[in-house]
Amino acid sequence: MTITPQPGIMDIKLYQSGASKIEGVTEVVKLSSNENPHGPSKRALDAFRQAAGELHLYPSTDHTELREAIGEVQGMDPARITCGVGSDEIISFLCYAYAGPGDEVLYTEHGFSMYRISALAAGATPVVAPETERRTDVDKLLAAVTERTRLVFIANPNNPTGTMIDEAEVARLADGLPDGCLLVLDGAYAEFVDGFDAGRAMIDARDNVFMTRTFSKIYGLGGLRIGYGYGPQEIIDTLNRVRGPFNLSVPALKAAEMAMRDVGYTDWCRTENARMRDWMTAQLDAMGVAVDRSEANFVLARFEDQTKAEAVDAHLKTKGLIVRLVAGYGLPNCLRITVGTEAACKRVVAAIKEVL
Numbered sequence: 010m011t012i013t014p015q016p017g018i019m020d021i022k023l024y025q026s027g028a029s030k031i032e033g034v035t036e037v038v039k040l041s042s043n044e045n046p047h048g049p050s051k052r053a054l055d056a057f058r059q060a061a062g063e064l065h066l067y068p069s070t071d072h073t074e075l076r077e078a079i080g081e082v083q084g085m086d087p088a089r090i091t092c093g094v095g096s097d098e099i100i101s102f103l104c105y106a107y108a109g110p111g112d113e114v115l116y117t118e119h120g121f122s123m124y125r126i127s128a129l130a131a132g133a134t135p136v137v138a139p140e141t142e143r144r145t146d147v148d149k150l151l152a153a154v155t156e157r158t159r160l161v162f163i164a165n166p167n168n169p170t171g172t173m174i175d176e177a178e179v180a181r182l183a184d185g186l187p188d189g190c191l192l193v194l195d196g197a198y199a200e201f202v203d204g205f206d207a208g209r210a211m212i213d214a215r216d217n218v219f220m221t222r223t224f225s226k227i228y229g230l231g232g233l234r235i236g237y238g239y240g241p242q243e244i245i246d247t248l249n250r251v252r253g254p255f256n257l258s259v260p261a262l263k264a265a266e267m268a269m270r271d272v273g274y275t276d277w278c279r280t281e282n283a284r285m286r287d288w289m290t291a292q293l294d295a296m297g298v299a300v301d302r303s304e305a306n307f308v309l310a311r312f313e314d315q316t317k318a319e320a321v322d323a324h325l326k327t328k329g330l331i332v333r334l335v336a337g338y339g340l341p342n343c344l345r346i347t348v349g350t351e352a353a354c355k356r357v358v359a360a361i362k363e364v365l
């Protein structure tokens with residue numbers, strides 16, 4: 010074969026998604042991808058259905074209505090928002106626009122898989138900084154920065170650990186980065202943290218911080234693929250050059266706009282998630298299973314070793330419960346369990362009790 014891909018591309022491993030089916034089991038509950046178990050807002054679903062009448066028309070290229078809805082609800086300047094096919098697409102725009110061969114993209118030990126994939130796809134070099142006890146460590150990140158570092162990604166709260174660092178730590182990281190290096194705050198789980206602005210105020214006050222957000226988690230629209238980025242005007246203008254003009258479909262734009270405006274539903278999802286997450290954490294703790302305090306919509310259960318984690322996973326499968334083994338994230342003795350409905354959480358806890 011003489012047709013060869015660009016350097017770095019073949020270093021990208023094909024993505025292994027969370028399973029969604031179990032052979033021979035009918036009542037399957039999927040708790041492996043941090044989806045909202047209650048689904049999206051009814052108003053978002055109505056908007057999606059109504060969009061069926063407009064499918065012959067191209068969508069808006071500038072996403073004005075959606076950006077205005079986000080701006081109003083999140084207290085952001087709509088001119089400094091750009092929307093993408095999931096926050097995944099915003100992450101890849103950032104890498105294409107700011108990192109190429111010879112440049113480094115830095116993230117933490119148990120960081121989200123897209124940082125590495127997008128860095129390699131852009132021809133840049135992924136660099137990993139250690140965490141401390143499954144928590145982002147600002148000093149270790151700063152120690153890993155070189156004159157070639159262009160982008161630093163941290164998810165806050167982080168996936169798959171569920172932990173987060175406070176605003177003062179994030180500010181210290183932003184302050185410690187050299188000129189020409191952008192800090193990207195991945196806020197995929199930010200809405201689950203009560204009263205958290207995900208770094209918005211910091212972004213408004215600085216020129217080296219950016220954030221990505223998604224409609225896939227609390228808004229329950231993972232199947233639609235829509236997310237957004239917020240940051241300095243120059244960065245937004247740059248990303249809009251890389252972005253395809255028709256990247257988002259009419260149904261995605263309409264549904265996301267209504268999901269964003271249905272603040273009451275988002276608030277209910279946050280409260281309900283916290284209730285079941287804290288219940289599950291306490292139950293696991295009482296069984297002697299180690300769990301960090303999670304700020305997101307999943308918990309990370311730690312077992313003695315990989316064999317035990319796999320045995321628990323296998324037992325859960327026989328009960329129709331799909332959770333996530335996270336060896337691929339460097340946590341071979343752990344299971345990441347999405348906070349499901351009350352019934353699902355009770356089934357998970359009962360099944361783990363059985364196997365222990």
Ligand SMILES: *Cc1c(COP(=O)(O)O)cnc(C)c1O
Pocket residue numbers: 043094095096097098121164167168195197222223224225226231234235236
């Ligand atoms: C789920 C998740 C996302 C969301 O990706 P989308 O492309 O918006 O679905 C982003 N970052 C992290 C850390 C996640 O866990």
